[in-house]
Amino acid sequence: MTFLQYLVLIPFLLAMLFIFAYSLSQVGLVWAYFKAQRRKGASAQSSNQREVKAAHDALAAPTAWPVVTVQLPVYNERYVIERLMAAVVTFDYPKANLEIQLLDDSTDDTVDIIARRVAEYRAQGFDIRHIRRSDRTGFKAGALAHGLTVARGNS
Known part of the structure; x- marks a missing residue:
């Protein structure tokens, strides 16, 4: 290989290495997200549903409905x-x-x-x-x- 080929190949490989490392960090973030969602479980979902229902019930009966x-x-x-x-x-x-x-x-x-x-x-x-x-x-x-x-x- 000539010097010019190395001059092009080395920055290319460094860029590819950076992209690979960044991709691995993103996979780690996705893994952490799913792990946290699994930990929350159904109890958080049912709690959230109760809050939404309570908010809806509070708004559902105004004293006078406008036209x-x-x-x-x-x-x-x-x-x-x-x-x-x-x-x-x-x-x-x-x-x-x-x-x-x-x-x-x-x-x-x-x-x-x-x-x-x-x-x-x-x-x-x-x-x-x-x-x-x-x-x-x-x-x-x-x-x-x-x-x-x-x-x-x-x-």
Whole structure:
């Protein structure tokens, strides 16, 4: 080997040795993490679950529920609209204080799907409205702004 080859090989080997040592230290950290997690065990998890439940119970019963408006701006979303509506009506919130606005600018059969589902949810006691505009000025942001003009609650 020539002197030039050694001049390149030695820094390369030193760099590789440094990378190898760094990798070993990282493996050691991962090993220590898993070892600590195993020591904590199920008792720490159940303690944490009790704390979360206590915090949830403390927040779960306010003296007065505010009226909240949930706005759903949609445009030609026939494949997701039913799942979206089904998700919103499962909110854990009093029906009397929950207003749902479907801000629909659709030009396809999404309009019919929404109308059908809104009728079903209204029959179940939900305050849900299908709001349509004649033009799409501002697109979804415009629909949200229009919905705010007729909203009952704080969105």
